[in-house]
Amino acid sequence: MRIAFQGEAGAYSEMAAVALFGDGAEPVPCSSFEAVFEVVEAGDCERGVVPIENSLAGSVYRNYDLLLRHNLYLVAEYNLRISHNLIAAPGVLLEDVRRVYSHPQALAQCERSLADLSNVEIIPSYDTAGAVKIIRDVGFRDAAAIASRRAAELYEMHVLQADFEDIAGNYTRFVVLNQEQIESHGESKTSLAFAGINKPGLLFRSLGVFAQRDIDLTKIESRPQKGKPWEYIFYLDFAGNLAEERCARAIDHLREIATLLRVFGSYPRAAEEWS
């Protein structure tokens, strides 16, 4: 099965793809999130894996926008713990390192660890896994990169220091894109987006359709719409499956209140929570 993801081989998105689909699947690198949606829609890849939310950085609005613009469904989710490693060529020692390459977000998450290394220059690069690849390709013996353990393994490089991030508990929630809905059983979650005119009580009435049916919400987020200052989009996840009658009825009820409603589908709830 071909699984599209954004980034280079060794990217965190690829780790999520492998965790979800096993080593038998073939992860397919794409240059942008848009490309991931497009290859799944075109049928060139069977599934796509994109990040939707990070425990430090917040929701990935870009992928919510793409969900609204494309005609795909969510069929799974996965919470990946983002753990950064300081990576160099085999034989290179910590005291040899004079330059550290990585994506600025990763560099920022390792600020204190980097400050502990003396006499080191910090060099931002496009991509965490890409930084490892550069060091390998050029053959640097005085440089390191910050990236995933998978990137180290893939490029046959050495982890100088694991858990290099300053704050533990950095999780990214990934979702799996598919052309069609897939029936799921057991504990489920359902994701949807709806829009409405922001008058007092809109959100209260909208949430009422779930509260009245004892349906537990696991995410709610409001977002002003560009060009429509008084109209909001809400992103909502709830615990439950569209196959359950109370959930189907809640959706029907919500349709009476919202001006727009897109249901992205039901899928098995990830075992690991952000914790």
Next chain:
Amino acid sequence: MRIAFQGEAGAYSEMAAVALFGDGAEPVPCSSFEAVFEVVEAGDCERGVVPIENSLAGSVYRNYDLLLRHNLYLVAEYNLRISHNLIAAPGVLLEDVRRVYSHPQALAQCERSLADLSNVEIIPSYDTAGAVKIIRDVGFRDAAAIASRRAAELYEMHVLQADFEDIAGNYTRFVVLNQEQIESHGESKTSLAFAGINKPGLLFRSLGVFAQRDIDLTKIESRPQKGKPWEYIFYLDFAGNLAEERCARAIDHLREIATLLRVFGSYPRAAEEWS
């Protein structure tokens, strides 16, 4: 008045500070968001300006975390339109440009415009304004940076192309930090955070305290708490002022429901919406 902001001179945060406080104020660059909170708390700066939400990238969770950890109040907000410019030394022409420097997020927002330039290398850097400074300091005549118009003016550089971003309508909402609350009049907004155990209906009951008093919500966002998988933090803004009795009563009512409540203060509502 000294206004702390994160970044180099010419950063978008500095533009927000100047738009809010005029040219008479003294913007004070800080190396991190944390440093902004610290200098305001210590009284070294009278105010701090930090981004809290972007129309493409979402909420800046890092600054919400810092709001919860520090004892400061919100006293103003400002919506800044983020408009990117391609900037080079005076006399340098578009066809001379062989390298473009900027922060990866700005580079990503200008992807299509960059693709239109032929034979150009893209080089990520830490900071948009910092990229302009480097080109000026080194005296590059074959490089350009993507940054604000203010950065171009400050470093006496030339705007080769304005509105360089692919998608217009990129807004960042900034808030102003202060040691104390400031009484505000006219149309106001109030920001708060609260936490509670995620059982069905918690959010519905919480929002009920506002709906019952016809108070209009302008933002709601839920966020799982690290280490407490069943406890959520909610960030909420409403249209209204703590000086109004119905608002004060809504807050009292919310205190009965929430396990934690922090009110960050009331402030004048920004004239310009994301639109």
